[in-house]
Amino acid sequence: MKTVITGGAGFIGSHLTEYLLKAGDSVTVLDDLSTGSLENLKESWDHAAFTFLEGSILDREAVRQVVSGSDRVFHLAAAVGVHLIVDHPLESLRTNIHGTEVVLDACLEAGADLLLASTSEIYGKNTSDRLSEDADRILGSPLKSRWTYAAAKGIDEAFAHAYWREYGLQVSIVRLFNTVGPRQTGRYGMVVPNLVGQALRGEPLTVHGDGQQTRCFSYVGDVIPAIVRIAEEPATRGLAVNLGGLQEISIIELAERTIKLLSSTSEITLVPYDQAYGTGYEDMRRRVPDNSLAGRLVHFKPTTTVDTIILRVAKAMLSTAPGEVHAGAIR
Template sequence: MKVLVTGGAGFIGSHLVEALLKKGDEVWVIDDLSTGRLENIAHLEGNPRFHWCGGTVLDKKLVAETMAHCELVYHLAAAVGVSYVVKHPLKSLITNIRGAEVVLEEASVERKKVILFSSSEVYGKGNCVPFKESDDRVLGPTAVSRWSYATGKAVDEFLALAYCREKDLPTVIVRCFNSCGPRQTGEYGMVVPRFVTQALLEEPISVYGDGQQSRCFSYVGDVVRGVLLLADHPGAVGEVFNIGTDEEITVEGLAIRIKEITGSCSPIVYVPYEEAYGSGFEDMKRRVPDLSKIGALVGYSPSISLDELLVLTVNDVCQKLDVAPPRGLPVVESPSVFVGCG
């Protein structure tokens, strides 16, 4: 199959592109490298079925020309990371909303299926845990930039569902919950690689807030596997799916576990939200997905535990820092994303 991946040089996107090529697909990638990196896809450049386009999804002409080659679109191009969004709210909104609009509009010309990547951020401050796809959303005030990302992603979902209902465009929406793993950086506020890097360098591990906020950190390979399953299933069209893991841990507990796995002597320090993100920042206490919908349709369940994910991340960060892995670090093999596919 011929496939377009927007944001294909990003963390999740590069893993998806790699999986599609292994599956035998021909892949075109659009990415403006605002948060993506060429090194994520450098190893794919010699593959004759890989086509790097660069550019931006805001360029309608480029999107139309590239989409003309393809039968299926995975739309990941977006401003990502709490830190990036708080610092660049206008650019984030324009990229996320207008970008999705361009992709959906061009895809509708010849009814090419679109898999749209959304985020658990759309649930906002909801406290009905675990979150179901049909739950109400609870957001903070518009004066707090943090909620602009959640709003932008929700608008993307509304657009995708409207195109599906009014234009008969096949769309599938996936809400990712804290996807992590090799290639992810801590540059834009991603907590796992940031903690691992600090631990390996014996620097203070900076926990924002009191550390009692909890998250479910999902292995990127599991996310890609689930997305591929949904893309192949006709029953997924017009639907929204949570994807990730439901193994929950507090951010403080994450820091402690990373210290244990790395054997680090780094102290854990607590940084007020105001110092990390500026005044008025708001966070949610828990974010846990209900995975029953995706499990019932395609049999998805996560295959990698949190400890295994952390080991894979430690090995990846060690390679980047050019340091030896901690003594006694367990051996964890990355499972194939095609287990359970096809």
């Protein structure tokens, strides 16, 4: 099968690339390398069925040429990460909204199926017990840049659904909840690699707010096979499907477990939100996925624990930057 992955040089995209190459696909990655890295693709680079093209999803002709002749597209390219969204809201909006429309048009013209990667961010401040796919979206003011990503990804989903309903484009949507694993960087505010990196370097672990906000972290190795099964399952067309972890944990507890597991001497420092992100930043207190739809449709059942995720992220960091961290940190 001929597959295109936008954003394939990113954390999730590079793992997806490897998975599909092993499954026998020919894979073309389109990435502008703004947040992705060629280093992430080193395991795929010499594969005979792999092609890399540097380019932006805002470049309509480039996207059209890449998608032409393909069977399916996994659209992962997006402006992501809290720091990037807060610092560059206009660039993020353009990439996430206009870029997705360009990809949708290219898929429609080529007759290619589309898997759109969305996010749990679209639920906003909804703190329901478990968020199902039809849960209400509760967003803050559109004038606060914290919510521009959530708003843009919601529009992406609406676009994709409209292309399915009005044009018959075969579209499926996945909403990812805090996916974590090797190759994820803390550069853009991703909490697990940030905490692990700080613990390995013996630096204070910075936790924003009071640390009592809770999340469910999912391992990339659990999520990637489910993404592919959703893309291949006809019953998911026109639907959004949650993919998240099962273990709810507060950020302060995540920091404590990171220190313990890595035998770190670091302490924990609480950092106010306005100091970390500027005045007016808002966060959500709780975000827990309801994975039952994914369980019914593609038998999704995440198994990797938070402790295992921490250890695997640390092992990957030690292997790629041994001179910058304490080599004896993992027992």
